[in-house]
Amino acid sequence: MASPAALQRSPLPSSTTPSSTASPFQRLSTLKNPSSSSPLLLTATAASPLDSFAKDPILSPFLSPSFSSTSFSSAALSSGSPASTAEHLHHAIRLLESQLRTEVLSRHTELLNQLSSLKHAEHALSTVRSAVSSLQSSVRRVRSELSKPHTSILSKTIQLSNLHSTAEFLQHMIRAFRLSKKLRDLISASESGPEKLDLAKAAQLHCEILNMCNEYDLMGIDCIDEELNRVKEIGERLRDEAMKVLERGMEGLNQAEVGTGLQVFYNLGELKVTVEQLVNKYKGIGVKSVSVALDMKAISAGGGGGGYGPGGIRGSGTPQIGGGARAREELWQRMGTCMDKLHSVVVAVWHLQRVLSKKRDPFTYVLLLDEVIKEGDSMLTDRVWEALVKAFGSQLKSAFTASSFVKEIFTVGYPKLFSLIENLLERISRDTDVKGVLPAISLEGKEQMVQAIEIFQTSFLALCLSGLSDLVNTVFPVSSRGSVPSKEQISRIISRIQEEIEAVQLDGRLTLLVLRVIGKALLLLAERAEYQISAGHEARQIMDPATPVQVKNFALCQHLQEVHTRVSSMIVGLPTIAADVLSLSLGAIYGVARDSVTPLFKAMVDCLESCILQMHEQNFSCPGMDAAMDNNASPYMEELQKCILHFRSEFLSRLLPPSANSTAAGAETMCTQLVRSMASRVLVFFIRHASLVRPLSESGKLRMARDMAELELAVGQNLFPVEQLGPPYRALRAFRPLIFLETSQLEASPLLQDLPPSVILHHLYSRGPDELQSPLQRNKLTPLQYSLWLDSQVENQIWKGIKATLDDYAVKVRSRGDKEFSPVYPLMLQLGSSLTENAPVSQKP
Numbered sequence: 001m002a003s004p005a006a007l008q009r010s011p012l013p014s015s016t017t018p019s020s021t022a023s024p025f026q027r028l029s030t031l032k033n034p035s036s037s038s039p040l041l042l043t044a045t046a047a048s049p050l051d052s053f054a055k056d057p058i059l060s061p062f063l064s065p066s067f068s069s070t071s072f073s074s075a076a077l078s079s080g081s082p083a084s085t086a087e088h089l090h091h092a093i094r095l096l097e098s099q100l101r102t103e104v105l106s107r108h109t110e111l112l113n114q115l116s117s118l119k120h121a122e123h124a125l126s127t128v129r130s131a132v133s134s135l136q137s138s139v140r141r142v143r144s145e146l147s148k149p150h151t152s153i154l155s156k157t158i159q160l161s162n163l164h165s166t167a168e169f170l171q172h173m174i175r176a177f178r179l180s181k182k183l184r185d186l187i188s189a190s191e192s193g194p195e196k197l198d199l200a201k202a203a204q205l206h207c208e209i210l211n212m213c214n215e216y217d218l219m220g221i222d223c224i225d226e227e228l229n230r231v232k233e234i235g236e237r238l239r240d241e242a243m244k245v246l247e248r249g250m251e252g253l254n255q256a257e258v259g260t261g262l263q264v265f266y267n268l269g270e271l272k273v274t275v276e277q278l279v280n281k282y283k284g285i286g287v288k289s290v291s292v293a294l295d296m297k298a299i300s301a302g303g304g305g306g307g308y309g310p311g312g313i314r315g316s317g318t319p320q321i322g323g324g325a326r327a328r329e330e331l332w333q334r335m336g337t338c339m340d341k342l343h344s345v346v347v348a349v350w351h352l353q354r355v356l357s358k359k360r361d362p363f364t365y366v367l368l369l370d371e372v373i374k375e376g377d378s379m380l381t382d383r384v385w386e387a388l389v390k391a392f393g394s395q396l397k398s399a400f401t402a403s404s405f406v407k408e409i410f411t412v413g414y415p416k417l418f419s420l421i422e423n424l425l426e427r428i429s430r431d432t433d434v435k436g437v438l439p440a441i442s443l444e445g446k447e448q449m450v451q452a453i454e455i456f457q458t459s460f461l462a463l464c465l466s467g468l469s470d471l472v473n474t475v476f477p478v479s480s481r482g483s484v485p486s487k488e489q490i491s492r493i494i495s496r497i498q499e500e501i502e503a504v505q506l507d508g509r510l511t512l513l514v515l516r517v518i519g520k521a522l523l524l525l526a527e528r529a530e531y532q533i534s535a536g537h538e539a540r541q542i543m544d545p546a547t548p549v550q551v552k553n554f555a556l557c558q559h560l561q562e563v564h565t566r567v568s569s570m571i572v573g574l575p576t577i578a579a580d581v582l583s584l585s586l587g588a589i590y591g592v593a594r595d596s597v598t599p600l601f602k603a604m605v606d607c608l609e610s611c612i613l614q615m616h617e618q619n620f621s622c623p624g625m626d627a628a629m630d631n632n633a634s635p636y637m638e639e640l641q642k643c644i645l646h647f648r649s650e651f652l653s654r655l656l657p658p659s660a661n662s663t664a665a666g667a668e669t670m671c672t673q674l675v676r677s678m679a680s681r682v683l684v685f686f687i688r689h690a691s692l693v694r695p696l697s698e699s700g701k702l703r704m705a706r707d708m709a710e711l712e713l714a715v716g717q718n719l720f721p722v723e724q725l726g727p728p729y730r731a732l733r734a735f736r737p738l739i740f741l742e743t744s745q746l747e748a749s750p751l752l753q754d755l756p757p758s759v760i761l762h763h764l765y766s767r768g769p770d771e772l773q774s775p776l777q778r779n780k781l782t783p784l785q786y787s788l789w790l791d792s793q794v795e796n797q798i799w800k801g802i803k804a805t806l807d808d809y810a811v812k813v814r815s816r817g818d819k820e821f822s823p824v825y826p827l828m829l830q831l832g833s834s835l836t837e838n839a840p841v842s843q844k845p
Helices: 004-009 024-032 037-055 069-078 082-106 108-189 199-215 222-252 255-267 271-293 296-300 324-358 368-372 380-402 404-412 414-431 443-452 454-475 487-504 508-532 548-570 576-617 625-629 635-655 670-692 698-718 727-738 750-754 757-765 783-791 795-816 824-838
Strands: none
Touching: 069 082, 082 108, 199 222, 199 255, 222 255, 222 271, 222 324, 255 271, 255 324, 255 368, 271 324, 271 368, 271 380, 324 368, 324 380, 324 404, 324 414, 380 404, 380 443, 380 454, 404 414, 404 454, 414 443, 414 454, 414 487, 443 454, 454 487, 454 508, 487 508, 487 548, 508 548, 508 576, 548 576, 548 635, 548 670, 576 635, 576 670, 576 783, 635 670, 635 698, 670 698, 670 727, 670 757, 670 783, 698 727, 727 750, 727 757, 757 795, 757 824, 795 824
């Protein structure tokens, strides 16, 4: 009897009744795949007894997957009521049998249908077995009939394939032999004349033979191997000939030969490798030339002599006594040879690159440069130049550190070293400047080569500054004040500056660097000279002969003038930027030179002005003819002449060059400019105060004219040629005849054009009535006070002061009831307004 758990796990399936026309297989399938409604029905009918079993403590163990009959029996026996348990089990069995009977009866028709389907399936299965057996028998019979023909066909097919392979192999061999014979014939034809050999065609045949042997695996056949050996020998000859042609073309810059050589290696399939080998070869030649040029051992071995090289170099790189000159000459010769070698290497590689960029294969039209240089790769010339610059810079740094001899030669002779580099770069640029072709060296590449020698540039500039500074320190020692350098010492400084400029003037960049160094030295010179200048009363005194302090200041001034003039003339032919570089330092030199004598010149000008101011103490209103016929100069003029003569003999003669009186305006020294300024000031100051003299009689006019003549003579002979003073001299020459003109003639006189408006207006006061007060009288000022005020004013401001006095005069006349004014009143109004309008605003009297 089945357990309740088994009944629950395996419910009877229920399915729909199959149709009477279904096949046995279809009916069989209905047994294996019952419809989905059968389990639902069984579950509905069996749920009630099984649910009761699950709740029953005695029957529930039968539903457990781990049920054990032995354990259940032991438990029933040990419970004390095994009979009751047995009875309970019998009751459950009867319940299950009743339930099973009910299920069978309810599904009786379905079960009968399933039994009929099984019978049909069994019948169909037996039919299939019979058919399969018949089919197997037929297959065995067909196999026995076709096995022999198939074997024969397979054998014939293999034979045919072998025949085809053999025929094709023979064809390739025959073609290889033909190509080899053609190659040998081509080589044989060139025996009489090597120039007749078509290297490109021979290389094409050689490459085609090798490719055919590799592609069709012809190696291993004796005749083919023998032929390949001969072909390879010919290939070696072709490579040698092509390399000779290629190198000859690169050395001679022959594009045709280079193109032929490149085409041969392209046909051989070795273009990229060959070009890289060539580039490396030329790169090695350039690097080796740099090493040889700076090889001190080789330089030492160049001249003979026991223990020392012929160049006189010891093992430490220091020349023996007497051998330095030979070693120096040998080193520069080697550097020149190195530059020539670098030029030839770079130009040769550039020529190779140029041909590669133009040459195309005649059959594939492939640009040869694309076969050698892929995208992202650097150009051939860039590779070579980078290696050369790196080697050159490394060798120079090593020589700078290891050999004091080389360091000294290249530091002192840096302009020559820089010139070698510049000439190299210029030659390469000139020789590779072809339209449509990249140059051999870019601007960046040139800068790299210049930077390679920068270590010697720094040392050279430091040496230049040190040499100039040492000269300045020798001429102006810090510990000593009061010593005056000699002309020879100053000349040495100037000569050294000129030598430094001349050594580098062929290169603008290096010239600017040296000028900056010279500028520093000039600033140091100005600083030291300023420290030597003496100040104080002794340096400014003008009444006594020149003191030693003044003489020292004069010497310093002349020395600084000489430096300023000579250095300025040195940079005349240089670019404008050279003057800009030295403008600060030359300005400092000029300023110190001017400061050394400016207080003295100011004292002299003040003294001469004081003499002129004494004019107002002179009586110019005497009406008698005796005063007019007096040929003696006025006292103030005599004193002015004495002062000018004293200044000339004691001071100016020491400051001015011998030809000062004939110095052209464009070549004036600083002292000459100061004297010119002083002479102009004397004339202007005299005319100003001469116009302020009031009253002025006819005899006074004659005395004034005589004083002006004396002044012109004294200034012209002792200070500066008056003809070269310009407006001040023209004003003096115009004022002399002006004072003799009638008032009515003044308005139309051309003399007014050479005089400042204020001078004319001030002079007209001397022709007016006493009640027409001048600004000097109206404001109760001294001549000195009024003169200082005039120095600080422009013409339109002066006219305002004069206009105020004219307005006061008009008020006085109108207050008296008079209707007529002095003739000078309308003339002053007219001249003042018109001349002031035409005069520049900044013009001073």
